[in-house]
Amino acid sequence: MPDAYEKFLQDLRRRKGLDLTGYKRPQMERRINSLMRSLKVEGYDTYLDLMEKEIQHWLKFLDTLTINVSEFYRNPNQWELLESKIIPELITKTPFLKLWSAGCSTGEEPYSLAMLMINRFHKVSFTLTASDIDDEVINKAKAGVYNDKAVANLPKQFLSLNFTQQGTNFVISEDVKRRVKYVKRNLLRDPFDRSYDLILCRNVVIYFTEESKAELYRKFHDALRIGGILFTGSTEQIFQPREIGFNLASSFFYRREG
Numbered sequence: 001m002p003d004a005y006e007k008f009l010q011d012l013r014r015r016k017g018l019d020l021t022g023y024k025r026p027q028m029e030r031r032i033n034s035l036m037r038s039l040k041v042e043g044y045d046t047y048l049d050l051m052e053k054e055i056q057h058w059l060k061f062l063d064t065l066t067i068n069v070s071e072f073y074r075n076p077n078q079w080e081l082l083e084s085k086i087i088p089e090l091i092t093k094t095p096f097l098k099l100w101s102a103g104c105s106t107g108e109e110p111y112s113l114a115m116l117m118i119n120r121f122h123k124v125s126f127t128l129t130a131s132d133i134d135d136e137v138i139n140k141a142k143a144g145v146y147n148d149k150a151v152a153n154l155p156k157q158f159l160s161l162n163f164t165q166q167g168t169n170f171v172i173s174e175d176v177k178r179r180v181k182y183v184k185r186n187l188l189r190d191p192f193d194r195s196y197d198l199i200l201c202r203n204v205v206i207y208f209t210e211e212s213k214a215e216l217y218r219k220f221h222d223a224l225r226i227g228g229i230l231f232t233g234s235t236e237q238i239f240q241p242r243e244i245g246f247n248l249a250s251s252f253f254y255r256r257e258g
Contacts, residue, residue, distance in 0.1 A: 005029055008044035015048060016058070019189055020065070024209055028065065035064050062134050070105040072112045072146070073153040074202070075234050078252055079112065083120055086229055086253055090197050093227055097126040097197045102187060102220075103204030104130035107141025107180070108150055111172055113200065114179045115158045129193075131185035138182050144172035187216055192223040199224060202233035214244075221245045224256040 002010065005025070013019045020028055032047075039057070041047045051058040073079045090097060097117075101110035110130035117126050132138050151159055151170050163170040187204070199220055205213050220230050221244050232238065232252050241247065246254035 004044055008032075008048065011044070011048055015052065018062075019186070023212070031064055032061075035061065059136055063136060070108040070203075071150045071153060072108045072158075073155070074108070074112075076153050078231075078234070079116070081250055081253070082231065083116060085250065086198070086231070087116075087121060087124075089249075090227075090229065091121065091124050094197065095125060097124060098195060098225075099126055099128040100193075100196050100199045100223075101128070101130040101180075102185075102199055102201040104132050104138075104141060104182070106137050106146075107144065107172075107182075108146070109200055109202065110141070110180045111144070111176055112154070114176050115154075115162050118176065118179065119158060119161060126179075127181070128179055129181050129183060131183045131187075133184065133186050135184060138184060141180075142177070142182055144177055146170050146172070187219075188212055192219055194223055195225045196223050196228055197225060198229050198231065200231045201236075202231065203235070204233070205236055206233070217244050217246075221256055226256055226258045228256045230254040230256070 009020050013021075036042075036044075036047050039047075039050075041050060051061055087097075099113060099117075101113060104110050107130065110128055114128055117124060117128070130141065132141075145166075147169055151163065159170070162173050162176050164173070165171075187201075188208075201216075201220065205216060208216065217230075217238060224230065229249060230246065230253070232254065234252060237252065238244070238246065238254055241254050242257075245257050247257055249255040
């Protein structure tokens with residue numbers, strides 16, 4: 001018989017269509033309970049009723065559960081490797097790159113990739129899809145407005161060429177915006193498109209269960225073309241990647257084998 005938290009997850013999926021069973025319980029339960037205490041709500045049923053009645057509580061719930069901390073060129077050394085080695089290797093195989101930023105949060109990652117392609121590989125054609133489970137962060141990404149902390153790691157040339165400063169904020173150019181297609185996607189439940197050359201999924205799976213991680217990496221493997229690259233976060237190394245069908249192209253870069 002399910003306990004109160006497990007029943008809440010079942011009801012959440014049935015009534016709101018959100019499936020949290022693939023996430024690590026301790027972190028999720030702690031966040032949900034903390035949010036309920038801040039609202040002085042007692043009981044999961046009462047909280048679920050509140051979220052159904054008042055949209056702002058549902059949006060706050062989604063925002064609390066998703067880790068929307070991001071910045072441009074996060075871990076700059078890895079982006080330098082992407083520019084100097086990974087993308088040059090990819091474009092020797094094809095003149096057209098199909099790119100995906102999975103779990104894109106507020107847009108810093110896909111826009112970083114778009115600027116890299118536009119400013120360093122301007123002769124290469126590409127499509128770039130960015131996905132997230134959270135409508136609110138997708139809307140923020142589409143707006144393209146960022147503070148000075150978010151752009152601190154950007155190459156200075158990228159900042160000057162692709163942003164307009166408005167007070168203390170930086171607004172990304174329409175030329176960069178139009179190169180990114182945003183979609184809502186649940187990585188654990190939704191099917192993926194195929195034949196990607198490069199998938200970025202960084203600092204997304206750290207709260208997933210080990211089973212969910214393994215399943216997701218298999219889905220990424222199948223979504224890549226042979227020779228395509230999965231770019232992971234600095235805390236998300238894949239142990240024994242060959243068991244999934246990857247080989248290590250470089251630290252945090254995994255190539256799909258034939």
